[in-house]
Amino acid sequence: EIVLTQSPGSLSLSPGERATLSCRANQDIGSAYLAWYQQRPGQAPRLLIYAASTRASGIPDTFSGSGSGTNFTLTITRLEPEDFAVYYCQQYGSSPWTFGRGTKVEVK
């Protein structure tokens, strides 16, 4: 099973600041098979990024993804109030499909 390790576990930032979230896999998963999701409190997760760097429909360009192989990054260039949430990475490289434990982006 592919294990995805997200770091940091939590991030305290102010609105307008830049957030950089990491997701590392214990096996090479290429770049086509890595997705990022945002989950606000009490809501279902929402797809942000797929294929490591492609924004999903309706996702603002303040969100960007990069990486391949085992190292992936989600960057939020300027945090808006609605961006404070938990972010998960997920892989489709090898079944069972797995998620990271999440990074919580909270208001400083």
Next chain:
Amino acid sequence: QVQLQQWGAGLLKPSETLSLTCAVSGASFNNYYWTVIRQAPGKGLEWIGEITHSGFTNYNPSLESRVTISVDTSKSQFSLKLTSVTAADTAVYFCARGPTLLGPTRWAIDPWGQGTLVTVS
């Protein structure tokens, strides 16, 4: 616009069977993997399994002995059954649309249903 509506019993006793049904509208039911994920209170996301319109299934080995996902293409619905539940199965259960069957495949889960809280007590 794709919508997933889901329903199922919210309170179960240990050893009972969890049942969840997901209805899909606004999308071609035949073109996707249909997926179930769960999230224990305050915890992360766990993929349970997926099914196609033809009945092909893929389960998480950690739950495979207790899970059945079935499909009713006439109603554009899929259903989860999880047997012999314990308190560890207490979670919000999400129905969702998985990757496309036909290329180019977008390997992601989108959209997600609203979630159903199932408590085992």
